[in-house]
Amino acid sequence: MAKLRSHGTELARRETPTGRIALMSDGQILKNMGNGWKLWKRLKPGIDALQYAEGFKARTQNQPTELKAYIKALQTACDLEHRWKLHTLIESMPSDPDGIWAHMDDYSYSLDLEDICAACKLYESAVQAVKTANERRITDRA
Numbered sequence: 001m002a003k004l005r006s007h008g009t010e011l012a013r014r015e016t017p018t019g020r021i022a023l024m025s026d027g028q029i030l031k032n033m034g035n036g037w038k039l040w041k042r043l044k045p046g047i048d049a050l051q052y053a054e055g056f057k058a059r060t061q062n063q064p065t066e067l068k069a070y071i072k073a074l075q076t077a078c079d080l081e082h083r084w085k086l087h088t089l090i091e092s093m094p095s096d097p098d099g100i101w102a103h104m105d106d107y108s109y110s111l112d113l114e115d116i117c118a119a120c121k122l123y124e125s126a127v128q129a130v131k132t133a134n135e136r137r138i139t140d141r142a
Helices: 049-061 065-077 080-092 097-106 113-141
Strands: 010-015 020-024 028-032 037-042
Touching: 010 049, 020 049, 065 080, 065 113, 080 097, 080 113, 097 113
Parallel strands: none
Antiparallel strands: 010 020, 020 028, 028 037
């Protein structure tokens, strides 16, 4: 398991549907999915970590509001360790919150059905928002 402090200062952090990512000053990118920080990626040699961090922060800020709301709903619904399981279930059956609740209960992890319903609705709007943003980017390039 990696320690954040052993990789210098944290330059940027992002919450994702499955965990969190931290960009460190030594160029390492660490990921935490609830079982501690792990080395995930590293910047290519010659890439300035501070400059990359600025772009990383900008991309994080430019995420669609719907995606940020969905991630917030996942954080509200469960802890970091179980977030990836909840996200995977929502991704595979967004219109079946009862089924998701039952699957999570099978993992012996009890969730509030209202939180799951809210996350499912936010997931569907986040998917649409990301799709629209990607289409806009493709159109802007052309």
